[in-house]
Amino acid sequence: MTTSDEVVFKEKIWPSLGMYLATLLIIPAMTVLIMPFSRSNGIFIGIALYLLIIATFTFTAPKVVLTKHTLSAGRGHIERQFLGSAVALDRIAYRQEIGRKLDARAFLAMSGWAKTGIKVEVVDPTDPTPYWIISTRKPAELVKALA
DSSP: OOTTOOEEEEEEOOOOHHHHHHHTTHHHHHHHHHTTTOHHHHHHHHHHHHHHHHHHHHHHOOEEEEESSEEEETTEEEEGGGEEEEEEEOHHHHHHHTTTTOOTTOEEEOOTTOSOEEEEEEOOTTOOOOEEEEEOSOHHHHHHHHO
């Protein structure tokens, strides 16, 4: 991405607040597990493990960035000139597209945190990838930005 390449859409797909709260259960679990040896070490290890999990969530959260010239989703990058039509996928359509309707050649930029996404056609004749499926919490907004 060049400095003159204006960002049209940008999203980082963070885990939900519920996931961060549920992960807190690692602290009492580690405390109970290590309590026979040392209660304070169990609490310390639980907190350290929780912080490690949170850091992992933070640094591995996928990004979707659409500029005037490129689309980046996770580790994939494609020039917009090679993109065809895009369709927003609600929860049910998204589940079907990543399940029984999935083409094994498709590029997937998925996150377990987002239950919706888009399907965008690849029109490059030299690319064997028929389409991309991208997780996003804002599928209608991304499709509109692609249009």
